[in-house]
Amino acid sequence: MPPPVPSRRLTQRDIARLAGVSQTTVSLVLNNRADAESRIPAETRDRVLRVIQETGYVADPAARRLAAGRNRILGVFTYEPVFPSATGDFFHPFLIGIEECAEQRGCDLLLFTSAPTVDGRKRVYHQDHRLRLADGCVLLGRELDREDLARLVAEDYPFVSVGRRDDAGGTVPYVGADYPAAVGELVARTRAMGHERVAYLGHGRGPESYVDRYRGYAESVPEPLRLDPGEPAEMAERVLAAGVTAVLAEEYADGVALTDVLGRRGVSVPGDLSVLTLGDPTRPAPTDVDFTGFRIPRREMGRQAVEDLTELVEGGSPVQRLLPCEYTEGATLAPVRR
Amino acid sequence: MPPPVPSRRLTQRDIARLAGVSQTTVSLVLNNRADAESRIPAETRDRVLRVIQETGYVADPAARRLAAGRNRILGVFTYEPVFPSATGDFFHPFLIGIEECAEQRGCDLLLFTSAPTVDGRKRVYHQDHRLRLADGCVLLGRELDREDLARLVAEDYPFVSVGRRDDAGGTVPYVGADYPAAVGELVARTRAMGHERVAYLGHGRGPESYVDRYRGYAESVPEPLRLDPGEPAEMAERVLAAGVTAVLAEEYADGVALTDVLGRRGVSVPGDLSVLTLGDPTRPAPTDVDFTGFRIPRREMGRQAVEDLTELVEGGSPVQRLLPCEYTEGATLAPVRR
DNA sequence: GATCCTAGCTAATGCGCATTAGCGCGGGGC
DNA sequence: GCCCCGCGCTAATGCGCATTAGCTAGGATC
Numbered sequence: 072m073p074p075p076v077p078s079r080r081l082t083q084r085d086i087a088r089l090a091g092v093s094q095t096t097v098s099l100v101l102n103n104r105a106d107a108e109s110r111i112p113a114e115t116r117d118r119v120l121r122v123i124q125e126t127g128y129v130a131d132p133a134a135r136r137l138a139a140g141r142n143r144i145l146g147v148f149t150y151e152p153v154f155p156s157a158t159g160d161f162f163h164p165f166l167i168g169i170e171e172c173a174e175q176r177g178c179d180l181l182l183f184t185s186a187p188t189v190d191g192r193k194r195v196y197h198q199d200h201r202l203r204l205a206d207g208c209v210l211l212g213r214e215l216d217r218e219d220l221a222r223l224v225a226e227d228y229p230f231v232s233v234g235r236r237d238d239a240g241g242t243v244p245y246v247g248a249d250y251p252a253a254v255g256e257l258v259a260r261t262r263a264m265g266h267e268r269v270a271y272l273g274h275g276r277g278p279e280s281y282v283d284r285y286r287g288y289a290e291s292v293p294e295p296l297r298l299d300p301g302e303p304a305e306m307a308e309r310v311l312a313a314g315v316t317a318v319l320a321e322e323y324a325d326g327v328a329l330t331d332v333l334g335r336r337g338v339s340v341p342g343d344l345s346v347l348t349l350g351d352p353t354r355p356a357p358t359d360v361d362f363t364g365f366r367i368p369r370r371e372m373g374r375q376a377v378e379d380l381t382e383l384v385e386g387g388s389p390v391q392r393l394l395p396c397e398y399t400e401g402a403t404l405a406p407v408r409r
Numbered sequence: 410m411p412p413p414v415p416s417r418r419l420t421q422r423d424i425a426r427l428a429g430v431s432q433t434t435v436s437l438v439l440n441n442r443a444d445a446e447s448r449i450p451a452e453t454r455d456r457v458l459r460v461i462q463e464t465g466y467v468a469d470p471a472a473r474r475l476a477a478g479r480n481r482i483l484g485v486f487t488y489e490p491v492f493p494s495a496t497g498d499f500f501h502p503f504l505i506g507i508e509e510c511a512e513q514r515g516c517d518l519l520l521f522t523s524a525p526t527v528d529g530r531k532r533v534y535h536q537d538h539r540l541r542l543a544d545g546c547v548l549l550g551r552e553l554d555r556e557d558l559a560r561l562v563a564e565d566y567p568f569v570s571v572g573r574r575d576d577a578g579g580t581v582p583y584v585g586a587d588y589p590a591a592v593g594e595l596v597a598r599t600r601a602m603g604h605e606r607v608a609y610l611g612h613g614r615g616p617e618s619y620v621d622r623y624r625g626y627a628e629s630v631p632e633p634l635r636l637d638p639g640e641p642a643e644m645a646e647r648v649l650a651a652g653v654t655a656v657l658a659e660e661y662a663d664g665v666a667l668t669d670v671l672g673r674r675g676v677s678v679p680g681d682l683s684v685l686t687l688g689d690p691t692r693p694a695p696t697d698v699d700f701t702g703f704r705i706p707r708r709e710m711g712r713q714a715v716e717d718l719t720e721l722v723e724g725g726s727p728v729q730r731l732l733p734c735e736y737t738e739g740a741t742l743a744p745v746r747r
Numbered sequence: 748g749a750t751c752c753t754a755g756c757t758a759a760t761g762c763g764c765a766t767t768a769g770c771g772c773g774g775g776g777c
Numbered sequence: 778g779c780c781c782c783g784c785g786c787t788a789a790t791g792c793g794c795a796t797t798a799g800c801t802a803g804g805a806t807c
Contacts, residue, residue: 080541080564082793093757098795110754127534127560132542133480134793136471137762143523144542173522179539180520181482184511196465201517203418204470204482420763431787436765448785472763475792 081128090122097123101130145173145380146181146205148195150212161353165211165233168373176381181205195219202228206384209233209376213353214278229383231376235279235393244389246376250280250349253365253396254287257319257347260398262292265407266317266345270296272306272329273321273349284321284349303328307336310344316407317345323364324356330403331358341405348403350396363401368394419466428460435461439468474542483511483718484543486521488531488550499691503549503571506711514719519543533557540566544722547571547714551691552616567721569714573617573731582727584714588618588687591703591734592625595657595685598736600630603745604655604683608634610644610667611659611687622659622687641666645674648682654745655683661702662694668741669696679743686741688734701739706732 083097090097092115098104099111100119122128136142147169151162173180181204186193195202195210196219202208207229215232220239223230235247261269275285275297289295298309300322306329310318320326326348330340340346340360348364372394379390421435428435430453436442437449438457460466474480485507489500511518523539524531532554533540540546545567553570558577561568573585599607613623613635627633636647638660644667648656658664664686668678678684678698686702709732717728 084793094794095757095759095796096755099756102795104795110756112755115755129538129541131475131793132539133471133474134762135795137469137475137764137792138794138796140762142471142542143539144519170520170522174525177523177525179523179542182508182518182520184508184516184518187512187515200467201470201482203467204480204517422763432764433766433787433789434785436763437786440765442765448783450785453785469763472792473765475762475794476764476766478792 080131081126083128083130086119086122086126086128089126090119092119141206141384142204143176143178144181144205145178145377145384146183146202146208148183148186148193148208148210150193150210150215161351162211164369165373168370168375169209169377170373171370172374172377176377178377178381183208192216196222207231207380209373209380213280229380231380231383233372233376235283235391237279242389242391244379244383245391246372246379247283247391247393248280248350248367248372249393249395250283251287251290252393253398254284254319254349255291256398257349257363257365258288258291261317261319261345261347261404264345264404267407268296268313268315269317269319270298270310270313270315271319271321272298272310272325273300273319275321280350281321284319288319300325303332307332307338311338315344317347317404319347319349321349322354323348323350323352323362324354326362326364326403327352327356327358327360330360330362341403343408345404345407360403361401363399363404365396365398367396418469419464421466421468424457424460424464424466427464428457430457474544479544479722480542481514481516482519482543483516483715483722484519484521484540484546486524486531486533486546486548488548488553499689500549502707503711506708506713507547507715508711509708510712510715514715516715516719521546530554534560545569545718547711547718551618567718569718569721569728571710571714573621573729575617580727580729582717582721583729584710584717585621585729585731586618586688586705586710587731587733588621589625589628590731591736592622592657592687593629594736595687595701595703596626596629599655599657599683599685599742602683602742605745606634606651606653607655607657608636608648608651608653609657609659610636610648610663611638611657613659618688619659622657626657638663641670645670645676649676653682655685655742657685657687659687660692661686661688661690661700662692664700664702664741665690665694665696665698668698668700679741681746683742683745698741699739701737701742703734703736705734 083094087094087097096111096115097119100116132142149162170180183201186195186197186200194216210230210232215236217239220236220243224239224241224243230244232243232245235245236243258269269292271285271288274281276282296313296315298313300306306325310329318329320329326346330346333340333344338344346362348362350365350367375394383389421432424435425432434449434453435457438454470480470482487500508518519542521539524533524535534557548568548570553574555577558574558581562577562579562581568582570581570583573583574581596607607630609623609626612619614620634651634653636651638644644663648667656667658667664684668684671678671682676682684700686700688703688705713732721727
């Protein structure tokens with residue numbers, strides 16, 4: 072690196088000289104450390120403040136961080152590109168919430184874009200990561216790397232995951248969506264309409280979000296029936312073969328595809344079959360159909376994650392919480408056909 | 410601020426101890442300063458690198474910035490929310506380009522979310538800004554604050570604006586879209602189809618992007634005719650009253666609205682009137698119409714801005730450049746009616 | 748008059764790193 | 778046998794700030 076540019080930038084020493092006090096005093100005034108041990112008379116304080124005002128001085132955040140160990144910078148690590156297109160805008164609302172709360176708290180966001188993509192995946196702990204530049208970090212993504220999580224926990228680095236995560240060598244702080252409850256409610260409404268045979272269309276395992284949805288389902292029907300997702304035609308086959316009267320689609324897009332195919336085959340939704348969706352589309356799924364299901368409180372999750380993170384940074388203890396999903400009345404659930 | 414947390418974090422001193430060398434040596438190895446004055450034999454270097462590898466040590470970017478004046482962090486300041494919804498996704502492509510290039514260059518992005526919104530506007534230089542935490546900064550937004558710009562220039566802070574900007578007490582580095590050329594080409598194509606009377610629907614002043622579009626228009630027709638935008642019905646009135654055969658819509662959304670209203674009044678586009686758009690929608694404007702016009706090279710602009718910024722940070726000189734827009738063949742331009 | 752406060756400051760230190768000056772040592776030249 | 782030189786490293790310094798340990802005046806106390 073070249074020698075530090077002769078940046079003609081003001082330092083506390085400059086301010087001190089101008090105000091006729093010591094650098095220490097400037098620092099004290101700046102941080103309102105007037106209480107306790109140090110007492111600075113209003114006159115001196117005002118003089119310093121005036122100089123600061125006039126010169127437009129601002130403390131160097133890097134130096135501040137170095138000396139004080141904090142810098143009000145929150146990291147955001149996304150396991151998918153931050154500004155995605157492939158995932159539609161699934162992550163967008165999370166980011167909006169994160170940004171909102173950060174602004175409110177006077178924090179800046181550091182996007183860890185320098186994380187190189189290896190094998191199509193990003194890793195927090197890559198060669199020369201810069202985690203420590205931020206006070207803490209919000210993790211975002213469908214599937215977080217278990218090793219990353221374990222190391223974060225082990226190193227006691229302050230972080231909060233958006234989305235529930237299983238333990239990883241320790242408790243993982245998260246703000247998740249309460250899928251079990253949401254799915255449970257959906258099943259209850261479905262059964263209340265007379266549906267006896269309700270299937271779950273999806274993997275039901277893999278990412279925690281799938282597992283949780285399936286758990287909510289399995290725990291609220293007497294005989295769980297899981298159908299694998301796949302090509303639209305295949306899914307339709309499986310559903311029809313199963314002889315069920317309602318289907319819960321783990322992935323919104325699968326629900327859309329299924330409904331499409333069924334429609335073309337003359338099977339009416341919800342006339343012949345009810346189709347419910349378990350969350351928002353994670354991939355583009357254009358449709359005119361208004362699905363019954365629930366919405367993930369994405370924005371709120373983002374907000375809460377930042378909130379929990381700042382707590383954590385300030386010495387709080389890790390928190391795990393699930394936020395309720397919102398039931399959305401649509402047009403794809405109807406009483407079972409006689 | 411609380412006393413520095415007893416962060417059990419590795420420092421170069423730790424590494425040095427473990428490797429049996431001095432902190433200086435670690436730093437030299439880390440920065441590949443093997444050349445020139447300092448020569449470190451491969452053996453020593455390997456030993457140090459091994460320890461770094463094993464411990465997962467990373468240099469503290471804040472300290473780095475302080476000591477060297479660089480930290481490979483680029484700021485992004487947006488005059489609208491970074492993750493917007495009101496502006497549709499107009500800014501999205503810029504951000505994609507910025508992110509791409511940053512990743513490529515191994516830089517992290519610092520979003521200046523801490524800038525509070527005052528009177529509905531954000532300012533770079535607010536109370537306690539954190540500009541200096543980054544090596545430089547990309548500015549994004551329809552209208553940048555002139556005072557901000559002037560001060561950035563005056564303080565010699567490395568920055569690049571996305572979008573052309575007028576001088577502000579000095580040259581403002583930017584990566585803009587070549588609106589004059591793009592609009593000029595559009596006019597030429599329109600006139601080549603026999604249109605004699607081509608109007609410009611828009612303000613033609615205010616933000617540089619409007620001014621530039623209008624300039625491109627005014628310089629390529631014999632008698633410029635500007636029509637104010639407004640409510641859809643009003644715009645239709647004005648256009649019809651003007652007796653023109655083609656209209657250039659400064660704002661995409663206005664083009665959409667105009668076409669809509671005309672259609673409902675039985676005026677066919679492009680049968681009776683051609684309507685061209687001058688760029689991409691800056692606000693949501695759903696339509697099925699495929700407009701003839703041009704596209705702003707947003708992604709490329711983002712990329713280029715980051716590229717220019719890194720140059721600048723590394724001591725290069727400010728650059729101003731305009732990127733060509735891409736003509737888009739649509740269905741709203743037709744030969745003039747006889 | 749000597750001692751002890753206390754108010755109002757300041758000198759000194761260290762955060763983790765990059766960088767500059769320079770130290771010790773072995774070998775070659777004379 | 779002495780000097781010099783260059784190799785391989787290290788001690789020391791400072792970046793801008795926060796913080797701790799004082800230091801100095803002036804008044805109160807005895």
